[in-house]
Amino acid sequence: MSDGRPSGPLGKILTPSRASAMRSSGTTIASSLAAIAIALTICAVLLAATGKNPIDAYSTILETGASGNKLLEMMRRATPLIFSATAVAIGFKMNIFNIGVEGQYLFAALIAAEVGSHLSLPGLLHVAVILLVAMVAGAAWASIAAVLKVSKNVHEVISTIMLNYIALSVIQWLFENFFRDDSDGGLNVKTTLLPYSGKMPDIVSGRLNAMFVVALVTVAIFWVVVYRSRFGFRLRASGFNATAAATAGIDARRMTVIAMLLSGAVAGLVAMQSVTGEAFAYGPNATPIQFGFAGITVALLGRNHPAGIVVAALLFGFLDSTSAELQLAAVPNSIVKVMQAIIVLTVVIINEATIRRMNIKTAERARAELAAGGAQ
Amino acid sequence: MNEHYQHTGTTAVRLTGIGKRFPGVIANHDVNLNVRAGTIHAIVGENGAGKSTLMKTLYGMQQPDTGTIEVGGTERHFRSPSEAIDAGIGMVHQHFMLADNLSVLENIILGSEPARRGVINAGDARRRIGDIVASLGAELNLDDPVSELGVGERQRVEIVKVLYRGARVLILDEPTAVLVPEEVDELFDTLRRLVDDGATVIFISHKLDEVLHVSDDITVMRQGTTVAETTPSQVDRAGLAELMVGSELPSPAGRVTAIGEEVRLRVHDLVVPGVEGRPAVEHASFEIRAGEILGVAGVEGNGQFELCTALLGLRAATGEVVIDGHDISHASTRSRHEAGLAYIPFDRHREGLMLNAPLWENALLGREDNPELSKGPLVDIAAARASTVGIIERFGVLTPDETTPAFALSGGNQQKLVVGRAMVSEPSVLVAAHPTRGIDVGAQAAVWDEIRRARDNGMAVLLVSADLEELIGLSDRIAVMFDGRITAMLDPDTTTPAELGGHMTGSHQEAAR
């Protein structure tokens, strides 16, 4: 009763928990590493059970993984995952489940490739415009789900799943009827190739293009916007408690629309690594698919946090990059996928367990401090 | 163990040496509680004293770090509420836990569905629930969705739910905080009936008069532990408050300035549409001047909630709302806040707090555009945290620090934060719904002082409250709401609580017709 608060402190308040926040991020990293170790053990058992030698498999991974080229390959493969996980995470921050990243990025890839091929602009500007068009196209496709949600109350899980199917049909129709370029005699089933000015610069020639840097910048912007800006605060507030946010004057419908558009805009960038740096066009066989769904997993694994997303995407990129070598070592690609799934599950489970343990630890510390206080 | 009780009745519940810690907080330590079977046992104590924590432990929601639980003479270890329910213990929480989108019936049978060959047998349940509702002397439409019920009705659903599961020991955490006196009397009649049938009731309350009125035994908690056991015949209100706080209660200050001339809030012909074609608020017109408090009396569900949320622009309405000369009838909620309107919500959990967010983010909610708390498009985190520390200190919010998540605060301390957030924006018009709901007697006086001080500085207040003492003590005029209309405008100086009660239930009006 000595600190003069109007009504006096009532329970016994112990040391503030500020330091524990810093401790907790250290523990999260440690627990994630532990989770990966456990997952690798489980996978080893799995490999052994399917008649493969786990030690051979792992040494293959390590030998190839340790090389510089493999690290570049890891970053290259992580790039689209970072975009799609970020797109998913933006929605998650206000409890919107954007399952439509797949449709959004494929639609954006087609439109951006087509528009880009008709432009002639100086180098970097050309690339920037293509990215911008991709973002607008992704946002435009996402806006359908946003409008359905705020005007007709259609749940976004339903609408974005449906819109994925619709996107595939629309893309195919547009591509086959308007955008397909058979000027080379139909050898290349693609849109018209981008002019040279539309090429994304390489960081390491032929191995990694600057889209990786764009991805890191996007994640950094995501962090600032969501965790530091007033807009991001409103976004998260709507996710925490929509009624309380509305009562505080935050327009839930407006936030829903903006979040969905932002999510779609970032989704639009998923295939740009391929379009501007590798295939220089959109093509049904040239443009990578399925990254929209992988993004959901990466976002969950990274706990929707920017740093977590980058780490999780790199981990997935690494596992993907080793799959070729593992296949050479007679480990089928399906086992690699199973390993990814096991790692995700273990990390999620271990994280939960760590949080529980940390609570118990704090309680024990409290007990000790109480005992010490009582002795005074 | 208390020898005083040994000759009367058996012990229904005995807690010995209970300890419970949370990160940074010792919520309970060395708690001893002895509840006689067939009695109403009150637990009192300041906000954060550990009352809810103790009851959650008894109900199996959390496991104690130390101590033993005995029910009916046998030691029990509840690992979950369902084990406590099996032992005949039921609990109605301080913050209700009903599924909004389900009906009353579904909520009651949820978790104990009466199945016959795997098919839910609603007929049986309906009959049994009907019997329970009747035995309580209450009314409930089992098919209403819970989202449409008022707080009082939600509570009734919770009580019926607990009884439906066969509870013989009923725990009620601040059951009367949300009720008007008439409903409180009904509740206590119900509890008496249950106790006469042999059930045992444990209830938590900050309203000392009703504690003295209704309980057989009283246990006082302070700073996480039980400090006294007493009975209504042994103490009076002041004595009880002293046991709780450990010192005398502060006495409230009176009015120091006169009501101003300028009209701060003008509401003209406000109509709020309701369900089934009947307006929820009909043609409400009133003015509140600078430095004036207009009380709104009424039984929950007579249009008060709709009136307040319409003033905030949260629901469609026709009519005129003017603040300080600015017509805000068609403005967004945010612009109404910016025009000087602040709101202390009816339900802190639903409308007020982000339970999983830290306190400083909660205190920032609705104030994030305030130039003092932002840097251009960014939140000024340091300023926001400092401002929260200010609220914590000024309103005596009991917490380890401003980064603690809101769910970790006791109910009364959450309320203090919500009140503080509304008050620090120095609004010109405050819409305050049950501002001291769940706040202990000492802190209640502090909140009243804050409201009075702001009023003396020219703030206009629309005060909705179920606490007639609070209404009469604070208001300059009292509007009575009944069935969506303002049916009387009373002078608190010449109105007795009994008269006010008569107006609220409409009996006054019917007599006049």
Ligand SMILES: Nc1ncnc2c1ncn2[C@@H]1O[C@H](COP(=O)(O)OP(=O)(O)OP(=O)(O)O)[C@@H](O)[C@H]1O
């Ligand atoms: N889940 C939790 N995590 C951390 N701390 C908690 C948690 N629940 C309660 N506490 C803390 O334990 C203490 C006691 O809280 P409790 O809810 O039991 O108080 P109370 O006596 O019911 O108060 P009130 O009258 O305000 O409802 C408080 O300091 C509170 O902050």
Ligand SMILES: [Mg+2]
């Ligand atoms: Mg409580």
